[in-house]
Amino acid sequence: MGGAASIKDVARAAGVSVGTVSNVINRPETVGEGTRARVRAAIEQLGYVRDESARQLRSGSSRIIGLLVLDLGNPFFVSLARGAEQAARAAGLGVMVCNSAQQLADEADYLALFAEQRVRGVLLTPADAEGSGAAALRRSGVPFVLVDRLAAGLEACSVSVDDVGGGALAAGHLLESGHRRIAFAGGRHRLQQVADRRRGALQALAGRDAVLLDLEVDGLDVAAGRDAGARLLGMSPRPTAAFCANDLLALGMLQAAFAAGLRVPEDLAIVGYDDIEFAAAAAVPLTSVRQPAEAMGRTAAEMLAEETGPGGAAHRHRQVVFEPELVVRRSTSVVPLPG
Amino acid sequence: MGGAASIKDVARAAGVSVGTVSNVINRPETVGEGTRARVRAAIEQLGYVRDESARQLRSGSSRIIGLLVLDLGNPFFVSLARGAEQAARAAGLGVMVCNSAQQLADEADYLALFAEQRVRGVLLTPADAEGSGAAALRRSGVPFVLVDRLAAGLEACSVSVDDVGGGALAAGHLLESGHRRIAFAGGRHRLQQVADRRRGALQALAGRDAVLLDLEVDGLDVAAGRDAGARLLGMSPRPTAAFCANDLLALGMLQAAFAAGLRVPEDLAIVGYDDIEFAAAAAVPLTSVRQPAEAMGRTAAEMLAEETGPGGAAHRHRQVVFEPELVVRRSTSVVPLPG
DNA sequence: CCGTCGGGATGAAACGATTCAGATCGTGGG
DNA sequence: CCCACGATCTGAATCGTTTCATCCCGACGG
Structure with a gap:
């Protein structure tokens, strides 16, 4: 293999012009049956593979x-x-x-x-x-x-996805379950998705005699969730529920709760967001807001x-x-x- | 923007040849200071971006x-x-x-x-x-x-990674913990990694009066783990431990165990493989074989x-x-x- | 027998960048 | 004053493909 075979090599091997080879590849119906077979055989035999960069250069796309x-x-x-x-x-x-x-x-x-x-x-x-x-x-x-x-x-x-609506769904569900002190893990994050979910939650809680407590996070992963969970446990009075900006945070928080001997949901209810597969697979399956x-x-x-x-x-x-x-x-x- | 600017447009705008523009881009030290500045300005002004497919075609790499x-x-x-x-x-x-x-x-x-x-x-x-x-x-x-x-x-x-060694580690650990009936979730999978881990486990168990029970799976994900877990629960006598070919299977099995009211590890010990982040974050943190x-x-x-x-x-x-x-x-x- | 028609095949231009043999020019040594 | 030299810049060839204007040729109608 001294470098890959080009369309020119194929043309030579099949005894046709390069234009014909190109036609066999891109518009086979315009080529005679015999020629087509000969060219295909040559392609096969030389292991020819079209060079996409050349194609792209010429065709522009x-x-x-x-x-x-x-x-x-x-x-x-x-x-x-x-x-x-x-x-x-x-x-x-x-x-x-x-x-x-x-x-x-x-x-x-x-x-x-x-x-x-x-x-x-x-x-x-x-x-x-x-x-x-x-x-x-x-x-x-x-x-x-x-x-x-x-x-x-x-x-x-x-x-x-309607993140404001999703946030409202989550908070509304916690409200209906009787919670009034609800933590939001995600805080005032610069990601718009997080801000929207928070806003939705606030809307759902407005005028319902309930309070949303911001838990700032410095990431949106499991470790950050553990960290946020640890901080939540130190709050007093402790929130009875947490809405997490995504499931990774929720899983981390779940772990922090377990580590502290809390029962979920009896001592702390948790709602995640995204409904990733691991949410259902957690030992305490997570309530979550599903996004398709x-x-x-x-x-x-x-x-x-x-x-x-x-x-x-x-x-x-x-x-x-x-x-x-x-x-x-x-x-x-x-x-x-x-x- | 009628199509992206090419090196030719830059050359024209800067009043130099295309070769010089190319030199400014690839070997700036060979170009005079003034020319370099002029070309750079033209590049900036036209928003020129090198076309990688052309570069690749010519340079071959x-x-x-x-x-x-x-x-x-x-x-x-x-x-x-x-x-x-x-x-x-x-x-x-x-x-x-x-x-x-x-x-x-x-x-x-x-x-x-x-x-x-x-x-x-x-x-x-x-x-x-x-x-x-x-x-x-x-x-x-x-x-x-x-x-x-x-x-x-x-x-x-x-x-x-030495998968045979890893399998031996996992099985050896279960053996030391007193287990003698150990299930292997992964079975006779066609993936070599799985086969090797199983082989390692068998080696560790050889001559130790312990038995490895194959649980076939039709995937290597959480759902397959749940399924394997359900089958494990039906075995009698039930294995006291399970070694799973990866952590996803282990998480699924963990979930199946919880669903059936079993305690982990008291009723069933579980070892996973890979040590993904979710292994540590599970409500019952998973013992696992870490791969870097x-x-x-x-x-x-x-x-x-x-x-x-x-x-x-x-x-x-x-x-x-x-x-x-x-x-x-x-x-x-x-x-x-x-x- | 001639003109036409159309299926099939051809060959060269074009795409945008790189590279290299040369051209150009100012300079300093002889 | 001439020449070699280095620094700078030019222009054309080249990469592999697509595309298109042509060309070839056998068939067919008149």
Whole structure:
């Protein structure tokens, strides 16, 4: 193997011109039967694989889309990525998954990488509320879909969930269960999703003689949840329930509660957010607000494929908003549920 | 923006030749100070971004590596990917993460995608024991590193963990804790990692008057663990301990045990494998066999960068084997550990 | 027998960057 | 005053593919 075989080698081996080989690959119906077979045999025999960079250079369009998620360590985003990958494959596209880890600098780096690669488009879960990533994309003219965040105005498509409504669902459920002192693990986080969930909770509690106590966190992972849980245990009077901005925090808090000998939900009720698989699998299954992660990823990829595919000129930006759904499990219900 | 600006546009705007622009970008020290500034200004002003596909076509080498993992739903592989991404970035490379979901067909599809993209190299966690993926890579001449699997012979670099040793650690620990009837959730799985862990367990139990009972699973996730747990509960006499091929299975089994009212570890001791973050965060923290996932990913990417970088001709394939480490937690220790 | 038609095949231009052999120019040594 | 030299810059060739204007040729209608 002295370097991969090119289309020229195939042409020579099959005794035809390069144009014909290209036709066999891209428009086989325009090529005579015998020639087609000969070319196919040559391709097979030489192990020829089309060089995508040359194709892209000439045709001007790439076959991969970039997906930049906030945190690959969160199964919610993994599900989202899986959905996107699935839809992309159905559209003949590949996905390049990258992890911004909520760092603006990393986000910018990866967007630059995507720009150099001339990706077909980008699915972005923005790392800040201001939308600097989206602004950069718009400036460079790369089509993009905002994921897990509503696009302001009509600048782009977006796929999101009603986080305010989700927060209200969670807080409303705790309220109905009799709780009046409720902690919110997430505090005044700079992520808009967290702020919206908090706002929804406040709305649900307004005028109901109940109070929401902010627990600041310095991350949205299990360790931060443990830490927040430890702080919650020190509060007095202690909240009787906690609403966590995501399930990772909730799992950490659950662990902190167990470590301190508290019973869940009797001594502390816990509601998470996302309904990741591990929420149901926890020893005390977590009540959580479900987001349709896979559907979100799938929808986003489909919209991008539509926008950047043939006929994309007629594309109108759309905002798809999914409704969250409360899934009640043991962590908030003293009386065991059926099943 | 009528299409992105090319190097030619920059050259025109700066009043120099394209060669000079290229030099400003790639060998700035060879260009006069004034010219350099003028070109830089033009680049800035036009928002020029180098087209990677053209660069790659001419230079022949890509700046991205492909990473194909068995299961992105398993945090172990997410950590591994994170480590790889980190090392790749340090080497100026991008990573394209894909998920074979243990399906040979998907593995082949993604490897074909990588081949078309002419990726710099591939990090592969093989989906079968026979190594058909590796064979395909060798045939197409793409450099690759086997991850989480020892490379037979000297065909390639590999980064793996001593799974036989890890299995022995887990079983040995259960043996020391007094268990004699031990279930193995994983059964005779086609994945080599699972088979090796089972073999290690058998070795540890050999001649010790203990028995290993296979529990077949049709997946390596939480749901499969729940299922295996349900079956375990029906066995009689019931095993007093279970060794699970990974932590997801263990978490599922833990949940099944709780659902049936069993106490862990008093009625059933459980050992997992991988030591993912959720293992420690479970309500009954899981004893597990730790694998250094991030270090594995990092090492693999570094080896690939070395092999495919300048001076790669002198590269000799190496097999790096990490040692697993037993992490004992509540799920196997009746007497609570300090801390 | 001629003109046309159309299926099949051809060959060269074009995409955007890199690279390298040369051109240009100011300078200092001889 | 001439020449070699280094520093700088130029222009064209090149990478592998797609695309399109042509060309070839046998068949068919007139």
